[in-house]
Amino acid sequence: MAMGKNEMLLRLDRVTKRFPGVLALDSVSMEVRAGDVHGLTGENGAGKSTLIKILTGAYAPDEGEIWFNGEKLERLTPLKAMGKGIACIYQELNLIPHLTVVENIFLGRELRKSRRGDILDRAKMLEEAESLMRDLALNLDPRMKTGELGIGHQQMVEICKAVHSDAKLIIMDEPTSSLSEREANDLFRIIAQVKAKGVTVIFISHRLDEVKRICDRVTVLRDGRLVETRDIGEASVDDIIRLMVGREITNKYPKVKGGRGAEALSVEHLERRGVLHDVSFKAYAGEILGFAGLVGAGRTETARAITGADPIDGGAIKVFGQDVRIRSPRDSIDAGIAFLTEDRKGQGLILIKSVSFNSSLVRLERYSRLGFLKLKAIRQMTEKIARDLKLRAPDVETVVGQLSGGNQQKVVIAKWMLTQARIFIFDEPTRGIDVGAKVEVYNLMNELVANGAAVIIICSEMDEVMGMADRILVMHEGRITAEFGQAEATQERILYAASGLAASGEGKIA
Amino acid sequence: MAHEREAAAAGQEAKKQKPRKNMYSVGVILSLILLSLVMAVLSPRFLTVDNLTNVASQAAVSAIISCGMFLAILTGGIDLSVGSVLALSTMLMGVVCVNHGVDPYLSMLLCLAVGGGLGLLNGLMLTKMSLPHPFISTMGMKMMARGVALVITAAAPISIFPEPVQFIGNNYLGPLPISLFLVALLYACMYLFLTRTATGRYIYAVGGNKEASRLSGIKVHRVLNLVYTLSGFTAALAGIVLVGRVNAAYPLAGQDYDSDAIAAVIIGGASFFGGVGSIGNTIIGVLIIAVLRNGLNLLNVDSNYQTFAIGAVIILAVYIDVLRQKVMQVGRR
Numbered sequence: 027m028a029m030g031k032n033e034m035l036l037r038l039d040r041v042t043k044r045f046p047g048v049l050a051l052d053s054v055s056m057e058v059r060a061g062d063v064h065g066l067t068g069e070n071g072a073g074k075s076t077l078i079k080i081l082t083g084a085y086a087p088d089e090g091e092i093w094f095n096g097e098k099l100e101r102l103t104p105l106k107a108m109g110k111g112i113a114c115i116y117q118e119l120n121l122i123p124h125l126t127v128v129e130n131i132f133l134g135r136e137l138r139k140s141r142r143g144d145i146l147d148r149a150k151m152l153e154e155a156e157s158l159m160r161d162l163a164l165n166l167d168p169r170m171k172t173g174e175l176g177i178g179h180q181q182m183v184e185i186c187k188a189v190h191s192d193a194k195l196i197i198m199d200e201p202t203s204s205l206s207e208r209e210a211n212d213l214f215r216i217i218a219q220v221k222a223k224g225v226t227v228i229f230i231s232h233r234l235d236e237v238k239r240i241c242d243r244v245t246v247l248r249d250g251r252l253v254e255t256r257d258i259g260e261a262s263v264d265d266i267i268r269l270m271v272g273r274e275i276t277n278k279y280p281k282v283k284g285g286r287g288a289e290a291l292s293v294e295h296l297e298r299r300g301v302l303h304d305v306s307f308k309a310y311a312g313e314i315l316g317f318a319g320l321v322g323a324g325r326t327e328t329a330r331a332i333t334g335a336d337p338i339d340g341g342a343i344k345v346f347g348q349d350v351r352i353r354s355p356r357d358s359i360d361a362g363i364a365f366l367t368e369d370r371k372g373q374g375l376i377l378i379k380s381v382s383f384n385s386s387l388v389r390l391e392r393y394s395r396l397g398f399l400k401l402k403a404i405r406q407m408t409e410k411i412a413r414d415l416k417l418r419a420p421d422v423e424t425v426v427g428q429l430s431g432g433n434q435q436k437v438v439i440a441k442w443m444l445t446q447a448r449i450f451i452f453d454e455p456t457r458g459i460d461v462g463a464k465v466e467v468y469n470l471m472n473e474l475v476a477n478g479a480a481v482i483i484i485c486s487e488m489d490e491v492m493g494m495a496d497r498i499l500v501m502h503e504g505r506i507t508a509e510f511g512q513a514e515a516t517q518e519r520i521l522y523a524a525s526g527l528a529a530s531g532e533g534k535i536a
Numbered sequence: 537m538a539h540e541r542e543a544a545a546a547g548q549e550a551k552k553q554k555p556r557k558n559m560y561s562v563g564v565i566l567s568l569i570l571l572s573l574v575m576a577v578l579s580p581r582f583l584t585v586d587n588l589t590n591v592a593s594q595a596a597v598s599a600i601i602s603c604g605m606f607l608a609i610l611t612g613g614i615d616l617s618v619g620s621v622l623a624l625s626t627m628l629m630g631v632v633c634v635n636h637g638v639d640p641y642l643s644m645l646l647c648l649a650v651g652g653g654l655g656l657l658n659g660l661m662l663t664k665m666s667l668p669h670p671f672i673s674t675m676g677m678k679m680m681a682r683g684v685a686l687v688i689t690a691a692a693p694i695s696i697f698p699e700p701v702q703f704i705g706n707n708y709l710g711p712l713p714i715s716l717f718l719v720a721l722l723y724a725c726m727y728l729f730l731t732r733t734a735t736g737r738y739i740y741a742v743g744g745n746k747e748a749s750r751l752s753g754i755k756v757h758r759v760l761n762l763v764y765t766l767s768g769f770t771a772a773l774a775g776i777v778l779v780g781r782v783n784a785a786y787p788l789a790g791q792d793y794d795s796d797a798i799a800a801v802i803i804g805g806a807s808f809f810g811g812v813g814s815i816g817n818t819i820i821g822v823l824i825i826a827v828l829r830n831g832l833n834l835l836n837v838d839s840n841y842q843t844f845a846i847g848a849v850i851i852l853a854v855y856i857d858v859l860r861q862k863v864m865q866v867g868r869r
């Protein structure tokens with residue numbers, strides 16, 4: 027690929043896209059230089075995903091032109107876009123879980139022993155896959171089934187697949203939102219390798235420090251319009267935020283220190299064979315308790331076990347001093363525990379239903395009189411929380427699947443906020459949410475604890491736990507390995523405990 | 537590969553827009569009117585009072601069954617056993633009522649209870665035995681119930697029912713069959729149930745996403761059991777209407793009703809993936825099939841060709857829907 031550093035690979039000229047009631051993209055013109063890692067940011071619903079879906083042919087633009095590699099792209103279809111060398115890694119991965127890494131990489135373009143025969147050349151494919159992975163410095167057994175890989179590794183297999191298909195442009199829509207820091211670092215290394223091969227990358231993320239770190243240039247969208255494209259050297263994180271939200275955000279973690287109240291939740295000797303071992307902790311009213319650890323350390327599993335989503339093999343749970351038996355999510359909700367799951371599409375939302383349908387789903391019977399639903403009350407309540415959360419949707423009867431990713435997450439938050447529980451467990455609550463909206467969510471958490479609720483947050487972003495939690499528990503391989511107060515928590519100490527090395531010395535043992 | 541799936545997802549998303557929902561209603565109603573006009577032109581007998589009441593009373597049975605089928609499809613499932621459940625529950629009613637002289641009202645209650653009970657079994661096979669899909673459980677039930685229905689009288693029909701059993705199926709209020717009022721009442725109740733009660737919403741929720749529903753505290757198993765029980769119940773209710781109309785219970789009754797009900801629900805625009813559909817459109821679907829069958833009868837078309845025609849209509853209806861989505865996509869270009 028003999029392209030000069032300043033040649034344009036991609037040019038959008040006044041691209042406009044409308045959805046019923048929404049102007050998703052408003053005459054956007056931008057250019058992407060060949061060989062760059064080009065960042066794309068903006069608030070939830072700014073139009074980032076729409077833009078890339080237009081590039082991949084999933085949506086057709088209403089107006090405007092797309093030029094790629096010196097050629098005007100017209101009537102683009104997904105297949106055509108792939109043929110031109112545009113690959114995209116969506117947030118929902120598209121690998122086939124029961125096929126191996128090699129089979130996935132070669133899917134649809136398998137090598138055959140003879141030109142016309144249909145016998146696969148497995149040895150050759152394995153060899154090519156191995157050499158490709160060596161090229162990208164990716165350490166992985168290509169014979170593993172992709173379903174057995176962690177989400178981070180799956181993403182890398184997708185990248186291999188894209189590189190192998192001779193993609194000139196790889197687009198990644200929020201690739202790091204479901205990765206741990208370590209996995210994200212691996213991803214950045216691979217991106218660097220891909221870039222070294224001359225491939226251009228468009229990188230979408232709400233984590234601006236990442237954008238700052240790996241991108242050459244960055245484009246900011248707001249309300250479907252292009253605000254600015256800058257060289258990364260000329261844009262600080264604060265600059266980017268200002269371009270995104272149109273104002274300064276001085277305090278990213280608006281922590282309000284409150285007093286610790288009564289013991290809200292007590293978990294004793296929680297066991298789940300092969301998953302959780304002797305997990306014991308307490309959460310207090312008026313306090314935010316953070317769970318830190320690597321992806322797969324057992325934090326989500328702990329939450330699922332407490333709330334009856336998974337069966338347990340032993341342990342006792344007390345809610346405000348009362349023994350409770352929780353055998354199903356229903357029991358947990360009845361006991362006053364809300365559990366906001368991390369996987370919003372699979373477990374959090376009914377995508378084909380409206381915002382108000384989803385927000386009112388838990389404890390729906392409370393909104394009925396004489397057996398009939400009070401539809402107006404439901405609508406008003408939803409409208410209020412939608413305003414509080416600054417939800418961007420035409421109205422509360424909009425189908426959730428039509429909202430942008432971050433706005434879908436807000437609906438999940440709204441749904442659990444409305445349950446009026448006394449204990450809230452938030453699993454990765456700010457995943458995919460923009461910087462401004464994050465602050466709103468943190469403020470809501472502050473409000474919850476101020477009103478006497480106990481809040482537990484599970485999050486992989488270290489800054490977030492350290493910024494918002496009064497107390498931090500660290501898990502490793504299904505055990506709690508350390509406990510820190512907000513003052514004593516440092517990134518090093520948490521990481522140390524998260525890798526299972528804190529059995530003695532560092533931190534207090536829980 | 538990834539692109540295509542995402543594109544499909546985008547298409548799905550587009551499918552769920554609000555204006556489109558109403559457009560679909562308008563579409564099916566127009567199709568019904570158009571079909572009726574064609575029939576009226578082709579056969580002068582079509583628009584006679586006699587014939588229309590005939591269509592109505594035939595459609596009544598189908599409409600009642602389709603009600604339960606709609607619920608099953610709404611949860612992302614299906615109930616293949618409705619025709620057999622109808623046969624078995626009415627045969628049992630015949631045995632106790634006609635052969636053993638049990639009180640006719642009690643016999644009808646028994647019929648409904650048997651229908652509901654068989655439906656509940658369908659549900660339990662799904663929720664307690666964890667059979668992978670209701671296609672399997674209800675197909676098994678379809679064959680078992682039909683088998684038993686044939687065995688109890690060695691395949692002989694039972695006839696001459698007392699007046700109370702015949703009441704709904706055989707009587708008229710002015711020119712209108714009583715069964716029509718039953719259908720109207722049933723659909724009105726079902727409409728209120730689905731749109732205005734918590735349980736009704738839970739049915740949509742379970743059809744939309746079972747895991748999210750469970751984690752939201754919905755007792756998914758209870759909802760599924762209820763849905764299949766209702767489906768069995770409506771099949772038995774339809775059976776009472778049918779027995780009243782022909783004054784006999786046949787062990788082979790209701791064989792076409794499974795597929796007619798599925799067809800009506802699908803033509804009515806319910807999604808096979810669950811969570812999407814409206815009961816109001818289902819009744820239009822029922823009427824389309826009833827008019828089609830009646831019209832072909834008037835034109836003396838052989839019943840085998842009728843079966844062919846209904847099959848073609850199902851495919852056509854779904855295909856038109858697919859085409860319209862494509863047109864809307866292209867319109868966006």
Ligand SMILES: Nc1ncnc2c1ncn2[C@@H]1O[C@H](COP(=O)(O)OP(=O)(O)OP(=O)(O)O)[C@@H](O)[C@H]1O
Binds near residue numbers: 071
């Ligand atoms: N299929 C659709 N139908 C209707 N509206 C849509 C559809 N897809 C997106 N939109 C709307 O277009 C706007 C832009 O959405 P988009 O998904 O591009 O935002 P985004 O920048 O990716 O946001 P996020 O950071 O939350 O992922 C939003 O208001 C969204 O509701």
Ligand SMILES: [Mg+2]
Binds near residue numbers: 075076431432
């Ligand atoms: Mg997005």
